[in-house]
Amino acid sequence: MKISIVGATGYTGAELLRILASHPAAEVLYITSESQPGTGIHEIYPHLTRFYTKTLASLADLEKIALESEVIFIGLPHGHAMEVGRKATAINPQVKIIDLGADYRFKNHAIYEQWYKVEHTHKEARAVYGLTELYRSQVKDAAIIGNPGCYTTASILALAPLVKYKLVDLKSLIIDAKSGVSGAGRGLSLGSHFTEVFESVKAYNVAGHRHTPEIEAVLGEIAGQELVINFTPHLIPVARGILSTCYANLKDGVSPEAVDEAYRAAYSGEYFIRLLGRGAYPVTKNTRGTNFCDIGWHIDNRTGRIIAIAAIDNLVKGAAGQAVQNMNVIFNLDEKTGLDYAPLYP
Amino acid sequence: MKISIVGATGYTGAELLRILASHPAAEVLYITSESQPGTGIHEIYPHLTRFYTKTLASLADLEKIALESEVIFIGLPHGHAMEVGRKATAINPQVKIIDLGADYRFKNHAIYEQWYKVEHTHKEARAVYGLTELYRSQVKDAAIIGNPGCYTTASILALAPLVKYKLVDLKSLIIDAKSGVSGAGRGLSLGSHFTEVFESVKAYNVAGHRHTPEIEAVLGEIAGQELVINFTPHLIPVARGILSTCYANLKDGVSPEAVDEAYRAAYSGEYFIRLLGRGAYPVTKNTRGTNFCDIGWHIDNRTGRIIAIAAIDNLVKGAAGQAVQNMNVIFNLDEKTGLDYAPLYP
Amino acid sequence: MKISIVGATGYTGAELLRILASHPAAEVLYITSESQPGTGIHEIYPHLTRFYTKTLASLADLEKIALESEVIFIGLPHGHAMEVGRKATAINPQVKIIDLGADYRFKNHAIYEQWYKVEHTHKEARAVYGLTELYRSQVKDAAIIGNPGCYTTASILALAPLVKYKLVDLKSLIIDAKSGVSGAGRGLSLGSHFTEVFESVKAYNVAGHRHTPEIEAVLGEIAGQELVINFTPHLIPVARGILSTCYANLKDGVSPEAVDEAYRAAYSGEYFIRLLGRGAYPVTKNTRGTNFCDIGWHIDNRTGRIIAIAAIDNLVKGAAGQAVQNMNVIFNLDEKTGLDYAPLYP
Amino acid sequence: MKISIVGATGYTGAELLRILASHPAAEVLYITSESQPGTGIHEIYPHLTRFYTKTLASLADLEKIALESEVIFIGLPHGHAMEVGRKATAINPQVKIIDLGADYRFKNHAIYEQWYKVEHTHKEARAVYGLTELYRSQVKDAAIIGNPGCYTTASILALAPLVKYKLVDLKSLIIDAKSGVSGAGRGLSLGSHFTEVFESVKAYNVAGHRHTPEIEAVLGEIAGQELVINFTPHLIPVARGILSTCYANLKDGVSPEAVDEAYRAAYSGEYFIRLLGRGAYPVTKNTRGTNFCDIGWHIDNRTGRIIAIAAIDNLVKGAAGQAVQNMNVIFNLDEKTGLDYAPLYP
Incomplete structure (x- = not known):
């Protein structure tokens, strides 16, 4: 092309x-x-x-x-x-x-x-939202793609199966996300100044980050009803990587196996989504430089909540990689073309 | 002494x-x-x-x-x-x-x-729980102090005023915490190996970390009723620092001002608790090397939740500093003795 | 293969x-x-x-x-x-x-x-030393390759043209090198424990590091006479990357242009050696994840010294990448096969 | 005051x-x-x-x-x-x-x-150069102090005994220094942008850094003759800390014991200079937040060189701490006043 x-x-x-x-x-x-x-x-x-x-x-x-x-x-x-x-x-x-x-x-x-x-x-x-795994059939014929935000990609992919299969209370969704500094871009600011960010962690834009309505719109569309969420971004001293830790109350009677099955049903054919499984911990470094999204989930019987966690490289699956993935879909290439290489670890 | x-x-x-x-x-x-x-x-x-x-x-x-x-x-x-x-x-x-x-x-x-x-x-x-600000009068006369955990100190201090003044739904408490690697100690393990931790972030011990029952016990005591929480620790690539991001549903009709007042009532005389106020962002680096706990809080009108955030140095207020603070209380010294110096920034 | x-x-x-x-x-x-x-x-x-x-x-x-x-x-x-x-x-x-x-x-x-x-x-x-750019013709027919050390690759590549074209005093060679922690491997040790390494820098094995005789042997072979060098490795808090800063006294009458010409003569056809030129600064991050070696050099007229600097990724050009490069040479593949992709920056 | x-x-x-x-x-x-x-x-x-x-x-x-x-x-x-x-x-x-x-x-x-x-x-x-350990008697009566640069403090303290006791060839001095990013100040620049500096190392201002003439002037004064040096600064991804690795050719017949004795003679009464001794490795983290300068040295018999290494916190002994030390001297206070606390480790 x-x-x-x-x-x-x-x-x-x-x-x-x-x-x-x-x-x-x-x-x-x-x-x-x-x-x-x-x-x-x-x-x-x-x-x-x-x-x-x-x-x-x-x-x-x-x-x-x-x-x-x-x-x-x-x-x-x-x-x-x-x-x-x-x-x-x-x-x-x-x-x-x-x-x-x-x-x-x-x-x-x-x-x-x-x-x-x-x-x-x-x-x-007539733009199409380019979260490839969820909108592939529309992406195929799209003339204009709105490529998703980095936080939204990780957060939506972690929560979508739970919402789609109606396993969780939609009023209970909380996303606590941690991002590397590259997400803030190359423009100079005190907030990206090395000595300010290094050896430190903080939250920012609580209850006001612009990825909030994007997550709400997509999850709401999947749910078939409007919803509001809490989304809290944090800045951590790494260059690349987003970890989204997502909380939701499981509906009564939802079994752990039903949760597992929902993730499998949603993603089992997806090359770039690596389901680590129940009890597993995604690590941002395991995705570094690649288009993979690693997902693990945990069920807390004491509180009735599920904690779903997704890790991505914010510049790849959270930006440029997914953009190329979408281009591949549009031009009828194998979706993995140019994206099928292993993460840079350690 | x-x-x-x-x-x-x-x-x-x-x-x-x-x-x-x-x-x-x-x-x-x-x-x-x-x-x-x-x-x-x-x-x-x-x-x-x-x-x-x-x-x-x-x-x-x-x-x-x-x-x-x-x-x-x-x-x-x-x-x-x-x-x-x-x-x-x-x-x-x-x-x-x-x-x-x-x-x-x-x-x-x-x-x-x-x-x-x-x-x-x-x-x-007859041990006393040594979260000084909350148990000072008991610490004074204690023969044995159980000094609090690092995560628990930050998390309890962030949530205690909300629980004490009955401003939040006790079933809705979620704590998403981020810790530096020194919390894992000096013992060698792959989980603390530089190249594994650096440029990465992950959750661990979800729904099973041992600080969970400690937080539940203290908040439950303050509330006057048993409660369970979600507590999710994360490892971030810094040496020192804990940030606890705490979520709770505000009870109907609780005003922002009532929340502010609860924090002031709880902590206004406390030297080591620096209330940054509503809308403010604690930064772990601002507490580095010191016994301070910085607290800020945010109210999300769209979801009805409060997000309370506390930052500490896990080795000081989360361990050795609070231990010395307790010693000072026990021996009738000014509580600040040996602890009253400014953070190492940047 | x-x-x-x-x-x-x-x-x-x-x-x-x-x-x-x-x-x-x-x-x-x-x-x-x-x-x-x-x-x-x-x-x-x-x-x-x-x-x-x-x-x-x-x-x-x-x-x-x-x-x-x-x-x-x-x-x-x-x-x-x-x-x-x-x-x-x-x-x-x-x-x-x-x-x-x-x-x-x-x-x-x-x-x-x-x-x-x-x-x-x-x-x-009958092993061959696998610094591909210098020993390619022997590598081609080798049955056994001794793949070079990470420090040695960067250091030799920086100094070889100066030695080969007899531009420097062979008694004056000093190499001050800085390496990321992955060079120490995955084995646990206090020296690779996150909290010990982070926010710190130190030298180690001064006058005793085992890459010293390797550099001496190769540069001596190029020079056609035995030589001894000072090699000082340092540990810096990054995962990947080696920077070798090399000092040598220029012989009388050697012009800057002669130095430039030596580097061009030695490396102008080499794909994996990127000559940044005189006055330029190699940056380890610019080579991250790749087989490139970036080289720049500086001449100090006041002292008559040249400072030649090379940057590599210690795990790629300093280890696995060069090994694959050698494999490609042995099996008559294009030397770039499997190695021709851009660095992961930032 | x-x-x-x-x-x-x-x-x-x-x-x-x-x-x-x-x-x-x-x-x-x-x-x-x-x-x-x-x-x-x-x-x-x-x-x-x-x-x-x-x-x-x-x-x-x-x-x-x-x-x-x-x-x-x-x-x-x-x-x-x-x-x-x-x-x-x-x-x-x-x-x-x-x-x-x-x-x-x-x-x-x-x-x-x-x-x-x-x-x-x-x-x-009539300004006095405020490297306290070397100019204390003049500092005492000074009206104006030119407080030394960060690189110069570490480098001069490492080399001064060798120069003073005429143990090294003055034409052979090379200083390879590594600094944290706080040395570049709080002003915004791409060179201090987190994502550019993190996971990377580079040299800068080779043969042109302004601390060069400062080091030359002081060492020249100690030597009683003019001299030129090579000084190469490097930027490493830490907030605080300078490590100066200094190379010099030992004069013929200088014994290791004579070197040890020179360091002891120069610094044995100095509180803020911690002589780690021959064969020891200063670590910047061991000085973090304090006015200490840690010095170790190594003799390479094969090349006849000494490698002297000094570690400081660039913002303390390299700037504000030494300034306060000088103030204490001027005002006849104990030189340690306000500076006598232990480093923040880890």
């Missing part, structure tokens, strides 16, 4: 370039940056030496990009991505859009506008 | 030595180790050079230790501490015992025996 | 498995462990789930292993590897041996015996 | 505040910040809650500050500090100035101007 990446210099863009460098069907045409157009990508990211010598283009080249590309990945801040999506599909209705930000994740634009504080300017787009 | 430390070569013992080195009223008499008796403590812990030149004694010296000491800190594995406590108090009924392990933490020995799988051999001891 | 790995449960073995999982010509037949035979490799290393389901064999299976394999990688402690090499080649003279330890690295067995304190028991082996 | 800190919001300022909070003779009057005047220091640094409630003043208050203070610590960028020093001493000739930057470190202003690219505007100041 002929591929362009609009907004390629953030960590998500760099991760796309890393993955696509080994993707047998990928040809990267254009990569853009508004802050450093004209610079070689290997100057910004020397680790990509030997793989790319491209010079960064800019959005001024969008017409050319849209016309020549079969698929455009967008790594821009929310609000900007939908503008690119709108224009690019107008220029070339055949081009596929995979946006790694939030602009195309919400069917209900009002929720998007409420949480993101901007007007949605591409409401006519 | 004349002080001895039985089991001094673990991290808790080393931390006691660090703190006592600057305690104006402390005189360390004996320190013991069963694995390395006869060795100088500065050979095992070179950082203590200039502060200690003592050679390690062993339990064979217990009679001498008990007779000459005014207070004995015990840093032994559970099961062994109560034996030392029993013998030492028999030898010298005046000596005060502060055990940093679990043996003296439970009023209900059956719960201890059930979770720790050993028979309690010192049931006649 | 039909491949077996003897001693597969250390980090080097796990890294071989990771790399071979994506190698198009590799078929892993047997993997052995003396400590855990009969266990599934995915139980020891869950990150390998989806890639291996093999059960660990043991050295008791050596006859079968030697007969059926085309190449055997050895990941055993020194002293044991040469025994396996001797027996395996006796059983099957066609099988190729690639030893990742020290047993086959020294042409001069006396030096080996002096530094490693064991008798060499396979002196008749 | 009445103390003010001009430029208090960097890490050095915060560390001064931490130390002074436990200094029995210290009274902090004014603390300033040009970027955040009017803000409470505990808002910027919540870890200081319970110790300071002060609101930040600014340089507009310098007259008041100079008149009311007995000592002013300056934590400003170079070029600015000497302006404050000049004005403050003009306002109040009695006030003592301790500058933690470079402005007052050089007797030879031409060297300062050459390396720092600014004109020196306070040349008439």
Whole structure:
């Protein structure tokens, strides 16, 4: 495929370039940056030496990009991505859009506008939510993909079987998530300053993180009814990795075996979901650099709760990897193409 | 005070030595180790050079230790501490015992025996639970202190005001805690091997960690009724620090101001508890090396839950610091003596 | 190729498995462990789930292993590897041996015996030192490869052009190296205990590290005369990565351009050596997970010294990656096969 | 003493505040910040809650500050500090100035101007270089102290005895130093961005770091002759700590005992210098949070070199701690006052 990446210099863009460098069907045409157009990508990211010598283009080249590309990945801040999506599909209705930000994740634009504080300017787009395992059949025919957030991918995958098979009380859902610092991007801030983050842990955006409505929308759709959750993100001193620890009250009479069966029914054919089983502990390091999502679950008989835990690499299954997985689906490739390698451990 | 430390070569013992080195009223008499008796403590812990030149004694010296000491800190594995406590108090009924392990933490020995799988051999001891802020008046007159666990200290301090003032549904308590690796001690294990822990995060002992019954017992006592909780510990790649993120359903009609007032009522006179307030985020690094417990809380109107968060240094307020705080209370010293210095940041 | 790995449960073995999982010509037949035979490799290393389901064999299976394999990688402690090499080649003279330890690295067995304190028991082996870029033509026809040490790979690659083109005073060579903890392996020790290593740095084995004679032997061979060096290893709190900072006095009249030319002449056709150039700074993270060696150099006119710096991933170019590179050379595959992917950054 | 800190919001300022909070003779009057005047220091640094409630003043208050203070610590960028020093001493000739930057470190202003690219505007100041152990008698009577740099403190202390007792070839000095990220300050930069620094190591400013001429000037003064050195700083992923690994050629006939004796002669009465001895390995963690400098040395008979290693906490002995040590000397206090506590380990 002929591929362009609009907004390629953030960590998500760099991760796309890393993955696509080994993707047998990928040809990267254009990569853009508004802050450093004209610079070689290997100057910004020397680790990509030997793989790319491209010079960064800019959005001024969008017409050319849209016309020549079969698929455009967008790594821009929310609000900007939908503008690119709108224009690019107008220029070339055949081009596929995979946006790694939030602009195309919400069917209900009002929720998007409420949480993101901007007007949605591409409401006519028939975007599909790109959590591949749950929306594969829609992804197949999609023109525009809203690629899921990192926290949401891990959290939804952990909880979806419980919700789908109606095993838990929907009012009881609590997600306590821990993320590495790469999730905050490459932009400078005191919150990502080494000495502030190192040897420390904290929660942030409690009851206000924007991945909350995304999780609610998807789980609510699966449940067939609206629901609200508690989602608490934490920053831990690692570069990559998300662990989502999810709590729910089991409905009366739900047996451990019924829970196990729900996970198997939901995921047994899924290559990228590794079900570790009941009593097992996902470890973020076991997924490092890969598109895998490891899931384990625990039942506490004393309290009647299930604790479901998912681990992913936030930059891969939580961003660039899932984006490539979606591209593979759209273009009828084996879904594993370019993504089938073992984690970097230790 | 004349002080001895039985089991001094673990991290808790080393931390006691660090703190006592600057305690104006402390005189360390004996320190013991069963694995390395006869060795100088500065050979095992070179950082203590200039502060200690003592050679390690062993339990064979217990009679001498008990007779000459005014207070004995015990840093032994559970099961062994109560034996030392029993013998030492028999030898010298005046000596005060502060055990940093679990043996003296439970009023209900059956719960201890059930979770720790050993028979309690010192049931006649009238031990006091040494969470100083909650049991100060009993600590004052105690002969034996069961010093609280690290997770329990943070978790109980975060939740106690909510339970005490009956603001939350007691069936809804969930504690999601994150700990540094020093909590696992200095004993070698793959779980504490650098390359396994670094750049990773995982949960462990879900629904089975031994701090669970300790938290339940204390919160239950405060509530005046039995309760069960979910407690999920996580290992994060830092040396020190615990963050306890606690979830509870607010009872109908409880206002944010009532919550704020409960925290103030519970802790406003407490030097070592720093109430950051509603909407604030405790950060473990802000407590590093000190006896402080930082607490913040958040109310989610959408779900009706409160999220209370506490941060401590697990080796100080979660172990050695609180032990010294208890010693100060017992010996009628200013509670801050030897503990009143600023955190090491960054 | 039909491949077996003897001693597969250390980090080097796990890294071989990771790399071979994506190698198009590799078929892993047997993997052995003396400590855990009969266990599934995915139980020891869950990150390998989806890639291996093999059960660990043991050295008791050596006859079968030697007969059926085309190449055997050895990941055993020194002293044991040469025994396996001797027996395996006796059983099957066609099988190729690639030893990742020290047993086959020294042409001069006396030096080996002096530094490693064991008798060499396979002196008749005509082993080749597997620093591919320097010994490629010999590797091509080798039956037994002594795969270089991690420190030695980085250090020799940084210094070889300077020595080869006689630009530096051979009496002035000093190597100050920094390594991640994975270099110490998966065996438990206080020196690899998380809390001891984290937030700290130290030197070790000064003037006594066993990679010293290995570097001396190779650089001496290149120079055509014996030489001694200072080599100082340091442990830094990362999992992967070696940085070798190498000092040498430039001979009188050597121009910066002559230095640049030496590096180009030595390495310009080498895919895995990325010459960053004069004034550039190699960063270990830029090589993470890959077989690249990044080299930069600096000339200090004030002191007349050159400072040459090399960065590698100790488990890849410093161990398993270079071993696979050598295998590719031996079997006439493109040297990059299975190794041509981008580093995991950040 | 009445103390003010001009430029208090960097890490050095915060560390001064931490130390002074436990200094029995210290009274902090004014603390300033040009970027955040009017803000409470505990808002910027919540870890200081319970110790300071002060609101930040600014340089507009310098007259008041100079008149009311007995000592002013300056934590400003170079070029600015000497302006404050000049004005403050003009306002109040009695006030003592301790500058933690470079402005007052050089007797030879031409060297300062050459390396720092600014004109020196306070040349008439009779400043003393505040490496306490080497310049104590001058510090005692100094009005203005140029407090040493972090790298320079560790490096000079490691090499000074060898230079003083003429044991080494002065042309052979090489310093390979490793520093934590706090040395780069709290200002945001990609070089201190968590995800860039973590799990990585690199050299920087090779042959050009500004601590080079500082080390040369002091060692040259000790030697009684000019000298040039190689100094190579490295960034390692820790918050605090510097390890200086120093190489020198021993003169012919210098015995190991003569080296040992030189270290003892130089430092045996020094409380803050802990001589670990020949063959010992300083560890930065063993000095964490304290004013100690740990020194060990190794002699390599094969090459005739000595490798001397020093470890410090860059923010304490490398900055704020030594500044307080100097204040103690100036005001005739016990030099250990406020600095005599054990390191935070682990």
